[in-house]
Amino acid sequence: MMLRVQDLSVVFRDRAGEEPFTAVDRFCLTMDRGEVVGVVGESGSGKSMTAHALMGLIQRPRAEVTGSAVFEGTDLLALSPEEMRRYQGRDLSIVFQEPMTSLNPTMRIGKQVEESLRIHEKLSRAERRDRALDAMALAGLPEPESVYRQYPHQLSGGMRQRVMIASALVLRPRLLIADEPTTALDVTIQAQILETLKDINRKEGTAILFISHDLGVVKALCRRVVVMKQGKIVESGAVDDVFYHPQEEYTKLLIASRPARKKLKGGRQDG
Amino acid sequence: MVFARQRKQADTKNRKQKNWYLTIGIVLTACMLIFITVGFFWTPYKPSALSAADREAAPSLRHLFGCDQMGRDVFSRTLEGAGSTLTIALAVLAVGAVCGLVIGALCGYYGGRLDALIMRLCDAVAAFPSVLLALVVLAVTGPGKYNVIGALGVLFIPSFARLVRGEFLKYRDRDFVQSARLMGVGDLRIIFVHILPNIWPVLLSGLTIGFNNAVLAEASMSYLGIGVSPTEPSLGYMLKDAQGVFFTLPWCTAFPAAVAILLILGMGMVGEGIRERMGVAS
Amino acid sequence: MADSMAEPIVHIRDLNSWYGRGKDRKQVLRGVSLDLAPGEALGIVGESGSGKSTLAKCVLGMVTDITGELAVNSPRPQMVFQDPYGSLNPAKKVGWILEEPLRAAGVKDREERRRRVAKFLSLVGLEEGHLGRRPAQLSGGQRQRVAIAAALIQGSRLIVLDEPVSALDVTLQAQILRLLADLKEELGLSYLFISHDLAVVYQLCGRVAVMTGGEIVEEGDVDEIYDHPKHPYTKKLLEASLTLD
Numbered sequence: 001m002m003l004r005v006q007d008l009s010v011v012f013r014d015r016a017g018e019e020p021f022t023a024v025d026r027f028c029l030t031m032d033r034g035e036v037v038g039v040v041g042e043s044g045s046g047k048s049m050t051a052h053a054l055m056g057l058i059q060r061p062r063a064e065v066t067g068s069a070v071f072e073g074t075d076l077l078a079l080s081p082e083e084m085r086r087y088q089g090r091d092l093s094i095v096f097q098e099p100m101t102s103l104n105p106t107m108r109i110g111k112q113v114e115e116s117l118r119i120h121e122k123l124s125r126a127e128r129r130d131r132a133l134d135a136m137a138l139a140g141l142p143e144p145e146s147v148y149r150q151y152p153h154q155l156s157g158g159m160r161q162r163v164m165i166a167s168a169l170v171l172r173p174r175l176l177i178a179d180e181p182t183t184a185l186d187v188t189i190q191a192q193i194l195e196t197l198k199d200i201n202r203k204e205g206t207a208i209l210f211i212s213h214d215l216g217v218v219k220a221l222c223r224r225v226v227v228m229k230q231g232k233i234v235e236s237g238a239v240d241d242v243f244y245h246p247q248e249e250y251t252k253l254l255i256a257s258r259p260a261r262k263k264l265k266g267g268r269q270d271g
Numbered sequence: 272m273v274f275a276r277q278r279k280q281a282d283t284k285n286r287k288q289k290n291w292y293l294t295i296g297i298v299l300t301a302c303m304l305i306f307i308t309v310g311f312f313w314t315p316y317k318p319s320a321l322s323a324a325d326r327e328a329a330p331s332l333r334h335l336f337g338c339d340q341m342g343r344d345v346f347s348r349t350l351e352g353a354g355s356t357l358t359i360a361l362a363v364l365a366v367g368a369v370c371g372l373v374i375g376a377l378c379g380y381y382g383g384r385l386d387a388l389i390m391r392l393c394d395a396v397a398a399f400p401s402v403l404l405a406l407v408v409l410a411v412t413g414p415g416k417y418n419v420i421g422a423l424g425v426l427f428i429p430s431f432a433r434l435v436r437g438e439f440l441k442y443r444d445r446d447f448v449q450s451a452r453l454m455g456v457g458d459l460r461i462i463f464v465h466i467l468p469n470i471w472p473v474l475l476s477g478l479t480i481g482f483n484n485a486v487l488a489e490a491s492m493s494y495l496g497i498g499v500s501p502t503e504p505s506l507g508y509m510l511k512d513a514q515g516v517f518f519t520l521p522w523c524t525a526f527p528a529a530v531a532i533l534l535i536l537g538m539g540m541v542g543e544g545i546r547e548r549m550g551v552a553s
Numbered sequence: 554m555a556d557s558m559a560e561p562i563v564h565i566r567d568l569n570s571w572y573g574r575g576k577d578r579k580q581v582l583r584g585v586s587l588d589l590a591p592g593e594a595l596g597i598v599g600e601s602g603s604g605k606s607t608l609a610k611c612v613l614g615m616v617t618d619i620t621g622e623l624a625v626n627s628p629r630p631q632m633v634f635q636d637p638y639g640s641l642n643p644a645k646k647v648g649w650i651l652e653e654p655l656r657a658a659g660v661k662d663r664e665e666r667r668r669r670v671a672k673f674l675s676l677v678g679l680e681e682g683h684l685g686r687r688p689a690q691l692s693g694g695q696r697q698r699v700a701i702a703a704a705l706i707q708g709s710r711l712i713v714l715d716e717p718v719s720a721l722d723v724t725l726q727a728q729i730l731r732l733l734a735d736l737k738e739e740l741g742l743s744y745l746f747i748s749h750d751l752a753v754v755y756q757l758c759g760r761v762a763v764m765t766g767g768e769i770v771e772e773g774d775v776d777e778i779y780d781h782p783k784h785p786y787t788k789k790l791l792e793a794s795l796t797l798d
Contacts, residue, residue: 016757043722191792191795214795
């Protein structure tokens with residue numbers, strides 16, 4: 001087992017006189033190497049907060065993170081920020097939703113992809129460049145050499161997201177957390193990025209924890225899924241079981257709400 | 272969504288609890304306003320009355336702020352001076368803010384060539400130190416209360432126009448403005464009824480900064496001797512008057528200066544408080 | 554088919570539009586033709602940059618640099634925007650927001666305005682209590698309901714829906730789509746439904762036009778297009794849309 005999360009809770013207690021707010025409530029999950037697991041939920045379900053907690057991206061003074069997340073024998077939640085930094089990017093990486101704001105507009109693409117190599121490994125410039133170009137090719141960027149020298153504004157949204165994926169992959173992490181990576185993109189681009197993620201999973205054996213609000217996307221990519229609502233896990237299991245034989249009312253509602261191929265008839269009597 | 276909303280409510284509550292700037296600022300400003308308003312109707316002595324017996328008297332119960340070298344009661348003079356400083360500052364602010372608001376709103380909302388022209392003009396005016404420009408204007412028109420208000424008021428227009436224009440640029444293409452246009456709402460109504468209420472917080476905080484600048488500008492001009500007439504002293508004029516006795520009669524300088532500082536401090540804190548509040552609203 | 558319609562509420566032939574001025578002037582729409590019959594819902598599907606939003610703006614008279622034929626046979630067509638956070642004036646209360654279109658339309662009598670506001674408030678499933686709230690105090694779904702009521706209250710029969718549910722959670726999406734279907738029936742509305750999502754369009758629209766690069770590449774009955782797409786781009790779009798089946 002690669003990752004075992006037990007009773008992960010995130011509670012915000014930073015406001016005096018306010019009720020503590022539980023963003024994530026006793027989240028549990030196990031992941032094997034090379035597995036692709038989806039977490040679905042609507043806004044406010046705590047799915048992103050869970051991902052951020054695992055990556056150590058929640059600042060302690062603002063929130064209380066409890067529970068354990070044992071990754072390859074180390075409890076990530078027990079690590080100090082400095083120790084955590086050695087894991088971030090190298091063993092586990094994250095890709096965010098917004099490819100527009102996640103890149104530094106004044107830095108060439110190549111430099112940004114190499115950034116974590118510079119922090120974690122001592123390599124010559126040529127070696128770094130080779131590793132970056134490899135990662136960019138893996139992320140499905142056409143002509144990595146020319147993209148390497150470009151600036152973010154010269155790329156489309158889909159290309160930028162590929163750059164983000166490349167920089168997340170450059171150190172060959174064993175776990176990639178993808179936080180709504182395709183939500184801001186057009187559907188045809190989304191389909192291509194999902195294909196790329198599948199390829200990466202197949203070729204490199206990278207496990208992916210895929211956070212999304214879109215059941216269709218999760219279905220296309222993952223074999224296992226966790227459904228969240230207001231910080232709690234509602235239902236989890238194999239994608240086929242959960243989506244085709246949902247046990248919980250909320251899961252049923254989520255599935256029924258999806259735009260399916262059915263016509264809505266006006267008039268409230270049948271409403 | 273639930274999450275975001277709960278956080279926001281909590282934040283708002285918290286800001287309200289902790290917004291000491293606004294509370295202290297309002298209390299301080301209110302005290303100053305009461306002090307000044309009293310001065311309009313009543314002063315313990317006639318501010319210009321000379322009393323040979325009390326020349327150079329130190330602060331005491333009889334003369335709270337002491338007397339100057341001519342035996343005039345500093346407390347009474349400070350009351351009156353603060354009054355005329357406040358009136359001038361408010362009048363300057365009114366001229367600058369009203370003209371600036373109208374110009375900025377129209378430029379920001381319509382844009383185009385006229386906007387570019389007016390903004391260059393504002394740049395040109397803003398490039399000079401305002402007191403220096405006012406000096407030039409007053410050299411032509413001669414000193415006096417209304418000339419000071421006119422000269423400073425005009426010089427305050429660019430900064431307000433710029434502030435308001437920036438806000439209108441931000442709002443003119445928002446969906447709710449587009450939607451109002453589609454509904455057939457007139458441009459002027461969109462400008463003043465739909466957009467203006469959204470920029471009140473920014474405008475208010477701009478007004479507090481403007482007020483402080485106006486107080487300082489008036490004081491500097493009076494200090495340089497081109498402001499109000501000697502029969503109607505302002506705080507700046509009193510400071511100029513007390514220059515020669517700074518070491519021998521420190522109270523002649525200290526009290527008017529303290530009143531000016533408190534006035535500016537109070538308003539500055541109100542402005543800071545509003546900006547802090549605004550962080551939640553935006 | 555279009556020629557047999559009695560009188561279309563929107564009639565467009567060979568519409569071209571440009572954006573920008575001088576050297577930067579770029580053509581956005583290229584020879585777009587379409588008709589919308591009264592009471593019909595037409596979906597315009599395309600990805601970002603396809604020109605679908607520009608087409609909507611043309612219909613609403615918000616784009617002036619155009620050539621071709623464009624006739625809109627409805628007083629003051631209105632628009633429901635994608636982002637319910639941006640389409641309502643944050644400084645005003647719901648009651649004011651709903652009365653404003655009536656004031657703009659010259660309804661002077663206050664009681665009359667109140668009465669019409671109350672009617673449309675209940676039509677979109679909101680309550681009297683919401684009138685005193687500001688947009689920031691409403692949920693995304695409630696805001697979109699207010700936006701819909703504001704768009705309808707002047708009595709417009711043509712409503713342009715610009716991705717009206719894309720910013721909402723799926724459970725809310727379903728509710729708002731349901732509401733739009735009901736309102737269309739009850740008030741006899743015509744919709745021009747702009748979306749990137751074929752599945753959403755399918756639920757509400759009888760006909761769909763697929764746009765890319767400023768052109769309509771395929772247009773027709775939704776079932777026909779779903780089952781037998783002809784243009785390669787339509788096929789690509791359909792393949793990319795992910796369903797649970």
